[in-house]
Amino acid sequence: MNETFQRAVSAVAESNLLVVATGAGMSKESGIPTFRDSLDGLWARYDPQELATREGFRHDPPRVWGWYNYRRKLISELEPHGGHRAIARLEALLPQVVVVTQNIDGFHRLAGSTGVLELHGNINRFKCYDRDHPVEEEVPLACQDGPVEPPRCGRCGSPLRPDVVWFGEMLPPGVFEQAETLARSCDAMLVVGTSGIVYPAAALPMSARSGGATVIEVNVEPSEVTPTVDVFLQGAAGEVLPALVAAVEEERSRAN
């Protein structure tokens, strides 16, 4: 085991509170296309402003609902990979683990993580456009591709929208504050598959460092975060995380 990897293993194994901050690269090996990569086929002629903003939805609700229906369908055919499962496994090994994700695919919970903060919402959760009334009942996927009329809110009749954070919108109330508090008080932070350019999520590794945590990054290539981390593990999440968690498990069982 090389020294850098061992440093990461020890920092994780010794932490009472571990925060795992994940971005789009975390789900890459599951096959989930990035927002821009999924602008293909029928959707290639649209601009993100037309598909992922309040104004875009107000202008053409069936177009935006159809686009999210398409992305939801893609995600429903995919599944979490070994890296997601390795993160979930950490809950059995450490006193407290919280995942803070920018991803809207819900894969951390599907893989078994129970402490998950979704900064940008979830593509399989819905609320109404006018008043943010949450939707409790199942919203079925539409079979057809292309524009689809959104269902209506049972309470106020407003069209439903996905409960995700669109461009220009605020994060869900309280969620970032919770993430920030955890980042400041954690012992170690694992930063996985994020370019570190989308704020406020990108501020979390710095908060962790200023709170005294060891920050470990897992990425296939250096990112904006890399210059500020303690340990950089270069590689794919689906390979590095299972190896890291297996070594943490070994170290903890030796210590006990």
Ligand code: APR
């Ligand atoms: N394993 C680890 N890291 C990877 C992998 C992999 N298999 N594949 C790619 N990466 C890294 C890339 O090197 C890059 O640094 O993941 C990062 C992905 O960067 P972005 O696509 O910018 O994703 P993210 O940081 O999550 O920011 C995008 O913007 O559109 C919004 O809300 C959306 O959360 C999303 C954010």
